[in-house]
Amino acid sequence: MSTVQELGIKDNASRASDVIDMVGEKLVLNMGPSHPSTHGVLRIVLELDGEIITKADPDLGYLHRGDEKIAENMTWTQFIPYTDRLDYLAPLANNVAYTCAVEKLMGYELTPRAKVIRVMCCELARISAHLLGVGCYAMDCGAMTVFLYTFTEREKIYNLIESLTGARFTTSYTRIGGLARDLPPGWTGELSNFLKQLPERINEVDSLLTRSPIFVGRTRDIGIIPPDVAISYGLTGPNLRGSGVSYDLRKAKPYLGYEEYDFEVPVGSTGDCYDRYLVRMEELRQSIRILEQAIKKLPEGPIFVDDPKNILPPKSDVLTSMEGLIQQFMIVTQGIEAPKGEVYFGAENPKGELGFYINSRGGGVPHRLKIRAPSFVNLSILPHLLPGHSVSDTVAILGSLDFVMGECDR
C-alpha cells in the first residue's frame, strides 16, 4: 500500500506563472495534449499577450514508446511492425523506408518487381497521408465537408491495402530483401479503377478550398517560413518545398528506381500555410502519375533477393525438406546475418525525410537504430514560428505543418 505523497514538481506552465507579475500582463495557456486540433497528443504551452502569442513551448513525449530501445532487442524482421506505428497515416511508406535502410546495410539490390511494388506502396501511402492532411487541415479551418470527401477516398485506399496486405492500417508488408507476399490477382485492376476516379475527387476538394476566401484568408501569409530558416531548422518534405527549396529525395538521391518515373516536384513560393497546402494538393496529382506509370511498368519475376542464407525458403520446402526446415529455423530464431557497419538511409515519406541510422555490430539485432522522424524535426520550428501570430492561427499553422505524433515521439 502506498501512502499519498505530495511532490512539488514544477512544469513549464507553473514555473512561467511564477514569473508573471501580479498585474498579469501575459497569460499562459496550455493547449493540452488532448485537443482536437493538435493532430495527436501534442501539448503546447503558449504565453499570450491578449490574443497574440509571445512564446510557444511544445511539450512532446506523450506518445513516446521507446521504439529505439525496443529495436536493440528485436531482430531486423521483428522490428517491421513497429515501423507501421511510426507515421501511422502512411504505414506502407515506413515499412519501405526501414527495409530499404536494412537492405542498404546488407548490400542487397532488389528485384525489379519488388522495386515497382514498393514504389506503388509508397505512392499509395503518400496519397492516403496527403488526403488526410488536407482533410484534417480543412476541418481545423472550418470546412467540415472536405474532411468527409477525403476520408471517403481514404476508405477506398484502405480497401486496396487490405486486399494487398491483410490489414488496413498495420500493414507490415515489406520484408528484408523483398515483400511479405506478392500482389493478389486483379489488384492492379482495382488500383487503376481507383486512380481513374481520384482526380475528379481531388478537383472537388480543390474547388471547395483553393479559392475559398475563408480558407485563403486563414492560410495566406500565415506562418511564413523563409527558405534559409527552413533549411536551418531541418525541415524536409512538403514543408521545405512550400518555402521554395526544391529538395525531394526521390529526385535528389533516387532509390527504388524513382529516376525512371516521370513526375514533377511542386515547389511553393512564399512559404506560408497556403503554399504548403498547394504543394500537398499538387503532390497528390503527381503521385497519381507515378502510380499509373508503375502499373504499366510492373514486370514479372521474383520478389525476393537471391540470398538463401537470409531469405525464408518457400513454405512447401520448409514442410518437406530438411534443408528448408533448418534454414527457416535459423533465420527466424537467429535473425538475418547483417554485416558490421553503419548506414543512414532517408526516404521521402509524405511528412518529410524519414531516415534510419543503423549502427550494426553484426548478427541479428541492431546495435543502435536511430529513427530520424520528420515530424519531430518539423515541429522544432514552432517556438520560432508561432510568436507573433494569434491563437487561431496556431491551428492553421499546426495543420499546415502536417505532423503526426506517432512519428514525432516514437
Next chain:
Amino acid sequence: MADLTALNESFTARFPSKIQIRPLFRGETTWVVERAELLQVLTALKEQGFDLLIDLSTVDNFGDEPRFEIVYELCQLSSNQNLRVKSFISEDDNSVSSVTSIWATANWHEREAYDMMGILFEGHPDLRRILMWEGYPFHPLKKDFPLEGKATEMPDIAFSRPAPLEGGPFVTAPSDHVIEREPRARPTELI
C-alpha cells in the same frame, strides 16, 4: 553519387591528424573527428555548403572506452551529398559543444540526445528533457538501462515497478558461436 575526395583532401589538409576518414561503406563517407576539433570542423563544413543537418544521433558502446559516439549526418544541398561526421566521447567527460548556433535544428536533436543518453551540450540555449518528462531520473537509451525500465522510489515521478516482461525479450545477440546466437533472455546484469 558525386565524389567527396576533394572535400576529404582539403579538410585533412586544414585539420592535420584530427580527422580520420573511414573507408567507404555502401557509398557513404564517414569522418571521425576528435572532440576538441568538432565544433571547428562542423563550422567549416557549414561554410562549405553543408547547410542541412539531417540527423544527430548518439551511440552507446557500453564496455568500450570511449563510451559514447555522437554522429552528425550532414547534407550539402547543392550537390546532394551526404557526409557523416562522428566523434567519440568518454563517459567521464561527456559534454560536447552545442551546434545550435550553426544549425537551428540541432536544438531539439541535442535535447533528445541529452534526454536519452545523458550527453551534455555546452552552449545549448535550453537543455532540458524533451521526450521524457522533467524530473525523470534516468537516461533510458543507455545500455545499462534495462528494457523493462527501472524502479524508482518516487511514485509521482515514475513507475515504482519495472514493466512486466515476464523474463525479458528473448533475443539473439551477435556472436560467432551458434549457441550465443540462440534467442534467450538476456537480463542486464550490468547495473
